Amino acid sequence: MKKTILLTSVLLFSVSTNAQIFEAIKSSVKDQLKKPTTTTTKTNSTTPANSSSPVNLGSLTSTQISSGLKEALNLGVNEGVKKLGVTDGFLKNEAVKILMPEKLKKIDTTLRTLGMGSLADQGVKLLNRAAEDAVVEAAPIFTKAITSMTITDAKNILLGSDNAATSYLQGKTQSQLFNAFQPKVKASLGKVGADKVWTNLISKYNTLTGQAVSTDLNEYVTNETINGVFKMVAEKESGIRNNSVMRTTSLLQKVFGAQDGK
Known part of the structure; x- marks a missing residue:
């Protein structure tokens, strides 16, 4: 009898305990369902690559930079003119040598075909002379243009390409340089006899071929001469930018020294 009572008590306790556990689990589940669902989104953080820090121009002002650029340009003009303004300065320098005008290349071909190549060579030689x-x-024409030029973006030009200042000068002054320089070229064409030789060349060609070829040699030689000077200026600018030995003044050293780390 006692065993029966004991067994019954154990069973009742077990049922009661299980019921309590069940109620606790049920209550816990309800609480979880009431809570708002949060979604954790994994984000990929990308660390930007270290970009090179901009060149520090220190205390340089735009006025100082502009003055330094102009000084470099003037040096290029003066040295370039000295190299070009001698016998064979153009003719023997392949970078600036003035060739037969495009419109007259057929004259060159025809003359050489007819055994008159020396006449064509003489024509090219006199253009260079x-x-x-x-x-x-x-020099004074270029210097005046450089002095009067306002450089509106000096810092970017300083930190630009090896010929950035030369390109800026050419873009700003090409037309005024042409107008000022053209009378000089016209006088020189007459002085060396190029105008007469070319008039003769073109006349002979037109007679032989029945064509009517013509060209403005003054305009052509003026443009080619100006472009030759610009090439020399660009060469000097590149040297100053890349070789500290060529920075022969304190201003050039200060201004172009600041761009060495670009």
Whole structure:
């Protein structure tokens, strides 16, 4: 009898305990369902690559930079004119040599076919002689253009390409340089006899072929001479930018030294 009572008590306790556990689990589940669902989104954080820090121009002002750029340009003009304004300064320098005008290349071909190549060579030689004679007048014309030029973006030009200042000068002054320099070239073409030789060349070609070829040699040689000077200026600018030995003044050292780390 006692065993029966004991067994019954154990069973009742077990049922009661299980019921309590069940109620606790049920209550816990309800609480979880009432809570708002949160979603954890995994984000990939990308660390930007270290970009090179901008060149520190220190205390340099735009006025100082502009003055330094102009000084470099003037050096390029003066040295370039000295190199070009001598016999063979254009003719023997392949970078600036003035070739047969595009419109007249068929004259060159025809003359050489007819065994008159020396006449064509003489024509090209005299174009270069005219440029060599006229270019000595270029320095003051270029200097005036450089002095009067306002550089509106000096810092970016300083930190630009090896010929950034030269390109800026050419873009700002090409037309005024042409107008000022053209009379000098015209006089030089007459002085070296290029105008007469070319008039004769074109006349002979037109007679032989029945064509009517013509070109403005003054305009052509003026443009080619100016472009030759710009090439020399660009060469000097590149040297100053990349070789500290060529920075021969304190201003050039200060201004172009600041761009060394670009």
